[in-house]
Amino acid sequence: MKVSFIGLGRMGQVMAGRLLDAGHELMVYNRSPDKAVELARRGAKVAKSLAEASHQGAPVLTMLADDRALNAVTTESGGLIDSLPRQGIHVAMGTHQMDTIQALANAHAAAGQILIAAPVLGRPAVAQAGKLGIIAAGPEQAIQTVQPLFDAIGRRTFAAGTTPSSASLLKLCNNLVLACAIEAMGEAFSLVGKAGVATSSFRDVLTDGLFQCLAYESYSRAIVEGTWDEVNLTATLALKDLRNVLAVAETLKVPLPSANVCRDRLLGAAAQGDAERDWSVMALEQARASGLDRR
């Protein structure tokens, strides 16, 4: 089917490539046109403007780095709000704030257009293998329309209801659970280490037993090996996620004591100069707070 794709960063290029591979008729657009060269070589049409990309009547997928970029692409003159036809579908696949998505949903609705939020779970390598998870929220019929596109990109689509911002919430909550897992490992590894037991043994106990999954395997390795500078997510960005989840929690009146613990641990790490290292520095900061001399 026809589809437009806007935002050819690392993830965007891979995702758009999978649409091409699956035989969809792809038009792409990116601020820096050089990012489109390789996809053009493989058969994609390259739009010269946002307006051209969104005037096809086809669904427009965006994969943008942040809320600012999403707002620019949608609200500026000639942007999606201006140029998408009535009943046109915009699928926002980046990771965006709930209130940004909510405001955008309202703006599209006012223009007679439809917003689906569909943030993805996984990194570029996962995307390349077609194994992304896609958390989709928006009007049911619209999701059915774009399902073939999701099938080309991801392994599985999770239905997150009809309110687009709910998709952002599930992604935030997934990250919250991960933050808590890292903090918990940090606490346990501090105890084990201070008791003089090999942390690698405890890592084996965890990951060979109840916790035989990516979250624990990758982060327990980072903690045991101290690879704080192999950055998956910086402490600064992790703090931003926690700030957002805590803001939602305040609106919904949900106390989140573990989220607070994670936030404080990340702030402590940042106070020691680790803000731009991987957020597994939560465990490093826990170790320091325990009087263990780790760097």
Add this chain to the structure above:
Amino acid sequence: MKVSFIGLGRMGQVMAGRLLDAGHELMVYNRSPDKAVELARRGAKVAKSLAEASHQGAPVLTMLADDRALNAVTTESGGLIDSLPRQGIHVAMGTHQMDTIQALANAHAAAGQILIAAPVLGRPAVAQAGKLGIIAAGPEQAIQTVQPLFDAIGRRTFAAGTTPSSASLLKLCNNLVLACAIEAMGEAFSLVGKAGVATSSFRDVLTDGLFQCLAYESYSRAIVEGTWDEVNLTATLALKDLRNVLAVAETLKVPLPSANVCRDRLLGAAAQGDAERDWSVMALEQARASGLDRR
């Protein structure tokens, strides 16, 4: 090889049975002799007293329900301390407190005997399948001696160093990480539920992605389905575990903020009358604290 086994509760019977199946020459002892009947039928010798069971020179494995039972079996007249020969090996496979194990190690050492602590990870069904994890701590050579017995019982042995109580610590820490995971799920599911999104969708996101492991699969199901009365571990016993891990942490000077959060959540659940339900009531209590009306 020759081996004695004391303590034929549900786990003990299965573990002893696997020793038989693997061809070891098994002698068993239990306070209530009826528990030994089935194993005797399958070929085990039945000792009439602790002294008989421990005078063989063979390693003595104990699988006792609690510290009180362990202390009785070891320190009473005719118990293991009395009757085990010098250089005799006692392998304590129950889940016991660190200080109980430490005191017992000292008592055995004073009698020229050797203690290995080897608590197991897994339930009876897991034991039946030979898939227990065994966390072994004690003198290296003694562990090598009993390794064939561990191989008959479990799937994998984790080396937890030469201090027996360290094995207890690793098991406690494993439970701590699990408690934190349940609390984290409780917080996330409260947010998701209060936002009006199906909790089952969020369960799919978690367990299909980073958290595709037993801990998250089983406890997220319990939380989504509210099966608080299918008891795996009562809130009361979970509180005991946390009390123990916090006591060790105090001795070692390790702050454990997440452990505190779990403890408070369990206390809150107990204050609402849920002390004897499954410890997944942590999520129920979190839901109540969030103003969600769950039972």
Add this chain to the structure above:
Amino acid sequence: MKVSFIGLGRMGQVMAGRLLDAGHELMVYNRSPDKAVELARRGAKVAKSLAEASHQGAPVLTMLADDRALNAVTTESGGLIDSLPRQGIHVAMGTHQMDTIQALANAHAAAGQILIAAPVLGRPAVAQAGKLGIIAAGPEQAIQTVQPLFDAIGRRTFAAGTTPSSASLLKLCNNLVLACAIEAMGEAFSLVGKAGVATSSFRDVLTDGLFQCLAYESYSRAIVEGTWDEVNLTATLALKDLRNVLAVAETLKVPLPSANVCRDRLLGAAAQGDAERDWSVMALEQARASGLDRR
């Protein structure tokens, strides 16, 4: 000395009245002119517009209910930024956010004007008695200039440095310490109550000993008597204060575990429908979390 006063709410009227009583030459302005009638009767001039009030060259004191009102009075056409002469001094005495004050300080500086932030400690009755505390931050010389005005209004001026927003920070921090005191009392009174001891006895122990001060006397009375509906500060507004202090803490990289506890307790209270009661409902919510049946 000549002085203009803008914002004649309950506090503003009392503060302006004290300036008159001390013999200062007062001009007042208020959106609703009826609020100025009594002060006019006592000798104040009444300005017809913001511009008239701020064109005197005299210091302009504002006592406005919130940031929105402050922004309106300062940035709208004819407002203080427009009409205050170069070197003119604006003393913002309301309780405002740090970033609002910082932005306003920048705007005044760009117009060659001077901002002093001087939030006050105390309620109208305290103001009437001339016993307010005034936390003043801004350029030293400007503070010296307006000191006679502070002396007419308050009992004592606290020097909070030369950055205006620091005055807001000290006020926020004072409230944080108070929130923690209320939470601490809530926890202790829950223990005492659940142990079956009269909470009034414990109140006597506290307030007759180490805690013989207004914070503990007033809030321990509220807790013992359960006067949740005598509102001094609503839980909603207390949450706003905590949100602000936590935002500053995030910027400065300061973990605040007690602030988190207070925030969660207030969220819990709000989740039970107590958002518009007095923030001493922190203790009520603590009691509920402890299984004590209080309303």
Add this chain to the structure above:
Amino acid sequence: MKVSFIGLGRMGQVMAGRLLDAGHELMVYNRSPDKAVELARRGAKVAKSLAEASHQGAPVLTMLADDRALNAVTTESGGLIDSLPRQGIHVAMGTHQMDTIQALANAHAAAGQILIAAPVLGRPAVAQAGKLGIIAAGPEQAIQTVQPLFDAIGRRTFAAGTTPSSASLLKLCNNLVLACAIEAMGEAFSLVGKAGVATSSFRDVLTDGLFQCLAYESYSRAIVEGTWDEVNLTATLALKDLRNVLAVAETLKVPLPSANVCRDRLLGAAAQGDAERDWSVMALEQARASGLDRR
């Protein structure tokens, strides 16, 4: 009236001296008889044994350093349980654990004797001035009997009910509230300090306003001046108090999140080597966790 006093440490000597000054007929006993010399000079009789001191039929007051000393004096051969007559009253004025007091109350009851627990609030200088607070719990009539003795020693008696251990609970709770106050100040002073504002200004704001009381005056001074080595209560002993209050809370099913925060802060301080400094090191550890470089 006749009265015996056992335990002539620093506090005990002062308290016994006040009984003499008030004209009571005092008999004293101490393990090290030299501590009794000065009181003997002032008119006290000196008992040669516990039995002699407790055979008078008069109330026996004990002021002992810890639970071990209390247990020795009461349960050893010739101790109070043995030698106090039926209906004899033992007033335990030291600071003891709740379960120690409860066990002792049971033992006295079994011997037909009466226990009053009456821990005091205040240091030796306060005792000298007759300004101690006395928290008294026990049978009402017995308390009435010894009230003249309390009046000689203290300024005020707080009625803590008829269960002796409740007096210990109130004292523990008083300390909990103080711990939370110190933690709260630590957090606020970290924010203020990191924002570059003079901490002494914030101290003035606190102690001149809502917090004009001993707890805040003395500990805010310690924090601003960094007098960690002027020990009032060591971090180690403060941890013991928190352990006890948390143990009671677990029994009563009361979650205590602020107590947990204090405990973790003290553990962090101890992990950095500050266990034997004053417990105001809670604020030092908070400062370190905030990246402030304090010693």
